[in-house]
Amino acid sequence: MLITIAGTKGGSGKTTTAVCLAQEAAARGIDVLLLDLDPQGTATDWAPDLSKHLAGIRTGAEIRQVGAGHEVCIIDTPPGAAPQAAAAIEAADLVVAVTGLGPGDMKGLQHLLRMVDPDLIVPTRRDGRRAIHKHALHALSSRWSHLVTEPVPMSAVVERAQADQAALPPLSPPANAYRAIFDQLMAVRASNG
Template sequence: MPKESSSDMRISFVHTKGGVGKTTNTIMLATAAARRGIDVEVLDADPQGSATRWAEVASMREDKLEFSVRSVDARRLQRFPASDGWQIVDTPPGTADEIQAAIDTADLIIVPTHAAPLDIDRVWPTLETVAHRPHGVLLSGVLQHRRLYRETRELFEAQGVSTFYSVVPEREEIKTYFGTNPEELYTFTDICEEILGIEEMD
């Protein structure tokens, strides 16, 4: 597919809680962007290096990802040059310097969260941290027919929280994609299109 002419954009996945799908969402969105024809690279700012390991395992299996994954620390992330395309940043949980660097250098921050009380409780301090940058909550690993999803969506709307229209569905297959070039993108193509729409409005 020919590469699409796209403005440079840095997208950071940020949530102070672990286990909310930052790495999986990073890789899946990057894959969707690459298949959309966007130049994309992943910047792995998590010291655990999950995105980097994903790329290594995929390469060993001869199922390489369609983009590069680079390991960066906070200092390198601050100085990392913009590219003609998308840079998608995976971050650690907690309050690491890498999180702040990912926030400060982002054009868009995505806060992924499950529709679960513990995860939602940690969304609020995360939103306070990213309030000075463009951001949106991405509901991840959800079953849209469940009451908990509907209540979570209504809660964010009532609080005026910017939320992606698209959600990441609960799928066992997504959890098994580690170390592979994902076959099925589910809703990540739609999420990619939403982000492109945000770019057009800027």
């Protein structure tokens, strides 16, 4: 199963979401590949044991071939309208759209939704003290309630895990969110047949 993590805006939390979902799959004993299509290689730097860095891939067929040997393949895409991102969206069984909750993020999400029809929308980097984030979440859930997952809270444990090339502490708020989001992904897969 190919799961593409998409988002047009830079820094929205795509790589964090790809890595944390791949780590969650690995923790469940699933044979998972984290396919890193971003020339920056951020996902590979964070989780080298789970990753393959193939930034030169341009077609969905190439992506399907690489992912074929694994139970689950989670694909991290570069920001913007990179050809790798378009190919990964084309190849995917499931598309997860990732978005921050600022005004620029909402614009980026609208742009993305004109091009793809995601299976889930994951709001990331939620700061509970910011009214604008609360409003954005409310707007997202009233428009796409069936697609929007619980938000991933902003937390210092994310940058620490990345620096340590580690998984999130299992009881931390972002780890709890990504665990629930992984369950939701598996439920969508089951309902798709």
